[in-house]
Amino acid sequence: QSVVTQPPSASGTPGQRVTISCSGSRSNIGGHTVNWYQQPPGTAPKLLINGDNPRPSGVPDRFSASKSGTSASLAISGLQSEDEADYYCVAWDDRLNAFVFGTGTKVTVL
Amino acid sequence: QVQLVESGGGLVKPGGSLRLSCVASGFTFSDYIMNWIRQAPGKGLEWVSYIGSSGTTIYYSDSARGRFTISRDNTGNSLYLQLNSLRDEDTAVYYCVREGFFDYWGQGTLVTVSS
Numbered sequence: 001q002s003v004v005t006q007p008p009s010a011s012g013t014p015g016q017r018v019t020i021s022c023s024g025s026r027s028n029i030g031g032h033t034v035n036w037y038q039q040p041p042g043t044a045p046k047l048l049i050n051g052d053n054p055r056p057s058g059v060p061d062r063f064s065a066s067k068s069g070t071s072a073s074l075a076i077s078g079l080q081s082e083d084e085a086d087y088y089c090v091a092w093d094d095r096l097n098a099f100v101f102g103t104g105t106k107v108t109v110l
Numbered sequence: 111q112v113q114l115v116e117s118g119g120g121l122v123k124p125g126g127s128l129r130l131s132c133v134a135s136g137f138t139f140s141d142y143i144m145n146w147i148r149q150a151p152g153k154g155l156e157w158v159s160y161i162g163s164s165g166t167t168i169y170y171s172d173s174a175r176g177r178f179t180i181s182r183d184n185t186g187n188s189l190y191l192q193l194n195s196l197r198d199e200d201t202a203v204y205y206c207v208r209e210g211f212f213d214y215w216g217q218g219t220l221v222t223v224s225s
Contacts, residue, residue: 002154035211037155044205044215045155056213088155090212098171099145099157 006102022089119219132206140184148202
């Protein structure tokens with residue numbers, strides 16, 4: 001059972017805005033950078049957002065992230081069909097001395 | 111361009127061992143932290159282990175500690191994961207991943223633990 005939770009699914013129509021939450025605690029999200037990854041079906045994950053740093057080359061500015069307290073969120077604006085994928089958050093956890101991934105959210109474009 | 115190529119996966123019986131390898135290219139391997147991250151079939155991502163650039167700083171997940179050993183050869187641009195006392199629940203694709211924020215991922219190597 002992961003210490004960082006995400007909703008199992010999210011969906012929207014093309015052009016809509018979708019938000020994915022990532023809920024943790026003071027030992028992980030509350031005290032450390034949160035990163036986000038996109039994993040389209042059958043492929044390896046790809047870094048989407050690295051904390052407050054500029055988006056990696058090739059990541060559209062439709063993707064944005066924020067953090068407040070022990071929760072973080074990823075927003076996808078102007079949803080496109082190629083955004084259908086699984087999305088994961090991750091943070092270091094001081095209590096576990098380990099990286100902890102969120103449970104993952106499957107985004108479907110209707 | 112950065113490339114990470116894993117190998118060494120396969121079918122092994124419970125209690126058995128495997129050694130995974132990852133060959134890196136396209137960057138100065140000895141400058142970077144490296145990780146192993148796994149994904150069981152149809153499941154989410156699970157971080158397994160971290161090794162600092164010189165190999166002196168190492169962390170393991172609770173599930174890996176005591177059974178898995180991470181190591182690296184900076185001369186040969188290679189990362190390793192020795193898997194011992196394998197269990198059914200270790201069945202997963204194992205990814206070699208660069209840096210503490212996981213910026214580049216290999217394509218993974220599948221480890222299947224089954225009798």
